[in-house]
Amino acid sequence: xxxxxxxxxxxxxxxxxxxxxxxxxxxxxxxxxxxxxxxxxxxxxxxxxxxxxxxxxxxxxxxxxxxxxxxxxxxxxxxxxxxxxxxxxxxxxxxxxxxxxxxx
Numbered sequence: 001x002x003x004x005x006x007x008x009x010x011x012x013x014x015x016x017x018x019x020x021x022x023x024x025x026x027x028x029x030x031x032x033x034x035x036x037x038x039x040x041x042x043x044x045x046x047x048x049x050x051x052x053x054x055x056x057x058x059x060x061x062x063x064x065x066x067x068x069x070x071x072x073x074x075x076x077x078x079x080x081x082x083x084x085x086x087x088x089x090x091x092x093x094x095x096x097x098x099x100x101x102x103x104x
Contacts (some may be wrong), residue, residue: 002031003040004031005083005091010044011060019060020051030086034094047076057071074084 006029025028031040049072052058052061059068 003032003072003087005030005086007070007073009066009073012064012069015051016060018051018053019062020049020053020058021061021064021069021072022049022051022081023047024049025070028069028082028086028091029085032090032094039090039093041086041093043082043086043089045077045082047073049076056059 007018008029010027011025012021014021025044026047027042027044029040029042031038032037053060068081
């Protein structure tokens with residue numbers, strides 16, 4: 001079974017002079033339930049952007065939606081590789097190689 005992968009925007013940085021977004025802090029979360037136990041992991045990252053207020057596709061901070069920002073992030077990173085890493089991390093947690101506790 002595959003993990004459910006969800007991308008999200010954690011924070012934004014913008015230029016106050018033109019309301020253009022210059023930095024996106026993002027996360028990619030994966031979760032899978034195995035035998036009633038929730039297994040999850042999250043990768044975090046950031047992308048830098050150079051907004052052009054004169055461009056026809058410019059979106060000012062007050063008007064931007066999370067879907068817009070995630071589109072910029074996905075264009076700037078290797079989305080498939082990040083999702084594969086999240087899935088691999090979830091898979092690794094399904095078969096742990098270490099355990100804690102006491103035998104009594």
